Amino acid sequence: MLRSFGRSRLRLAGLTALAAAFTAPAFATAALAQAKPAQSALVQAQPHTQPSAEAAAPQDDGVLRVCAAANQPPLSLKDGTGLENRIAAAVAEAMGRKVQFVWSEKPAIYLVRDFLDKKLCDVVAGLDTGDPRVLTTKPYYRSGYVFVTRAKDGPDVTSWSDPRLKQVGHVAVPFGSPSETMLKNIGRYEEDMAYLYSLVNFRSPRNQYTQIDPARLVGEVASGKADVAVPFAPDVARFVKASSVPLRMTLVKDDATRADGQKVAMRFDQSMGVRRGDDALLAALDTALVKARPAIDAILKDEGVPTVPTGS
Known part of the structure; x- marks a missing residue:
């Protein structure tokens, strides 16, 4: 969800440049999330009260704790109707877990720094594949x-x-x-x-x-x-x-270049991110993403998001 500016949700390169422009240590990037969930996803995606850093709960193998912005339409919304909210719910279902969104009132750009890194939640959806701040899953769409x-x-x-x-x-x-x-x-x-x-x-x-x-x-x-x-x-x-x-x-055709000939990427693989060291959760998410592929594709189609093959 660097998506992301929400996602942007700003792409990773843009976010890195943006972060460097701020004097406060405010900008560690984002989770992006989007559109309307199916009823089954809604049942699993009911809002939960945001805990404080001191109240960080231990991991529960029956729950997938997803960091999410409470008001970043169309990517993430507190009623669970954002695109990445829907995708996270589908992945949790594929894992046999219940999704629990840990909501932030700040823009999604702060999720990694203020929520994932503080262990208030365990997954950020909609990050650019390879985001250096986290371990990223295999891409689930591009x-x-x-x-x-x-x-x-x-x-x-x-x-x-x-x-x-x-x-x-x-x-x-x-x-x-x-x-x-x-x-x-x-x-x-x-x-x-x-x-x-x-x-x-x-x-x-x-x-x-x-x-x-x-x-x-x-x-x-x-x-x-x-x-x-x-x-x-x-x-x-x-x-x-x-x-x-x-x-x-x-x-946009992925043929954009600057005057100096340097390529300007216009297409991006999207992944979920976990904390460094959470290799077991990363592997479980990768397995679930394969199982949830039909549901994810249906969500993207419902939203009208144009996609191309990952890695292309």
């Missing part, structure tokens, strides 16, 4: 950044190399994301910067966690205030699907 445009009259773009991106109206991107990097690379950032900051009431993301609401990004395109938005697909798929204005969501 998605990427998308171009969101109006289906009727928006540009049908698929790559950052499309020259039309230099000519359209506003392009809305999440702060600290690969999309922001590419907006700068094509020479569009200066003209869109004031617009982007207006979406967060001109709060600076340089010294505090500030991110544009994914629903706002989609709404800007639907209303015509932006011609294109380029968010991470799991962050916005629910809102694109629910839009009263028909929208087009197209995976």
Whole structure:
């Protein structure tokens, strides 16, 4: 769930750069979580009271304690209806365990530091595979950044190399994301910067966690205030699907490069993370992810999240 800015849920590279920009030790990344659960998952995903650090409970083999943000739609919600909430419930069921969400009122970007590392919970969902702060499972899906445009009259773009991106109206991107990097690379950032900051009431993301609401990004395109938005697909798929204005969501080709030729990744494998040393739990999760694959695929399809083969 670096997802994640929730996930972002910001991708790992963006989060690392973002964390370095903060003077407080605030930014250890995130769990991302998304959309509506099946009724069986809801039964297992009832909210639990958040314990204090002093009240950390011992591990119970019959329970899967999942760190989760209480209010980070569409990725994680306290009623258990987030995408990664649903996936965590499906994995717990495959393990023969009951899912217990340990809720944080902070953004998901703080989950590893403030919850997993303090042993208040044991699993973070929706991390980029290979997140260096944790042990990550084998990936359970791969998605990427998308171009969101109006289906009727928006540009049908698929790559950052499309020259039309230099000519359209506003392009809305999440702060600290690969999309922001590419907006700068094509020479569009200066003209869109004031617009982007207006979406967060001109709060600076340089010294505090500030991110544009994914629903706002989609709404800007639907209303015509932006011609294109380029968010991470799991962050916005629910809102694109629910839009009263028909929208087009197209995976960005993974061919983006900076002016110096360095690749800018646009697609990311997603995994669950556990504390270093929790090898037994990691192995159990990997086994359960295989068993839960049909349920996970159904959840992603229900959410409308576009996927590609993991590792591709």
